[in-house]
Amino acid sequence: DAKTTQPPSMDCAEGRAANLPCNHSTISGNEYVYWYRQIHSQGPQYIIHGLKNNETNEMASLIITEDRKSSTLILPHATLRDTAVYYCIVRGNTPLVFGKGTRLSVIA
Amino acid sequence: NAGVMQNPRHLVRRRGQEARLRCSPMKGHSHVYWYRQLPEEGLKFMVYLQKENIIDESGMPKERFSAEFPKEGPSILRIQQVVRGDSAAYFCASSPADRAYEQYFGPGTRLTVT
Numbered sequence: 001d002a003k004t005t006q007p008p009s010m011d012c013a014e015g016r017a018a019n020l021p022c023n024h025s026t027i028s029g030n031e032y033v034y035w036y037r038q039i040h041s042q043g044p045q046y047i048i049h050g051l052k053n054n055e056t057n058e059m060a061s062l063i064i065t066e067d068r069k070s071s072t073l074i075l076p077h078a079t080l081r082d083t084a085v086y087y088c089i090v091r092g093n094t095p096l097v098f099g100k101g102t103r104l105s106v107i108a
Numbered sequence: 109n110a111g112v113m114q115n116p117r118h119l120v121r122r123r124g125q126e127a128r129l130r131c132s133p134m135k136g137h138s139h140v141y142w143y144r145q146l147p148e149e150g151l152k153f154m155v156y157l158q159k160e161n162i163i164d165e166s167g168m169p170k171e172r173f174s175a176e177f178p179k180e181g182p183s184i185l186r187i188q189q190v191v192r193g194d195s196a197a198y199f200c201a202s203s204p205a206d207r208a209y210e211q212y213f214g215p216g217t218r219l220t221v222t
């Protein structure tokens with residue numbers, strides 16, 4: 001599976017959009033981009049996934065660049081409850097591999 | 109975390125005892141995954157099971173650890189002769205058969221070995 005690179009931490013003001021970047025320059029054609037988050041001490045929560053088209057659901061939007069080498073998770077109106085570690089995972093046929101993720105702090 | 113149940117939520121064992129962790133997947137999910145999270149570290153994959161089959165156990169320690177997902181009942185992660193280094197949060201996830209990588213996690217079992 002392709003390796004991913006995420007900033008270790010980010011801050012976001014409550015009510016603003018949180019844009020979390022992820023680089024995955026070695027991604028293969030059949031590998032999906034998955035995003036999960038882990039709120040302190042809880043089990044990870046699936047957010048969204050995509051292959052090459054942008055995706056949106058009730059939680060977030062996923063923007064994947066045309067060359068698929070990077071993506072951005074967008075939380076349109078961040079709330080304090082969105083404070084968590086966000087994991088970008090690129091996978092093909094092997095189990096999910098969680099890296100260190102980005103620790104997002106939403107500030108009032 | 110909707111629907112995946114794990115018990116117990118907290119488990120304390122003395123060194124040398126056995127620990128049994130249970131996971132009931134979401135209704136309709138036939139795939140179960142176990143992960144371990146050591147304090148201040150990320151989640152590490154341990155094992156992937158379908159009913160009565162171990163599909164991938166590449167993350168399981170070679171000794172003392174075993175997992176099963178019987179035809180009836182919950183999935184069990186069993187740790188024999190626990191040591192202090194086994195203290196961690198153990199998370200179970202489940203997925204539907206046709207979306208095997210869209211995993212839904214339980215609340216975890218926190219194992220403390222004294």
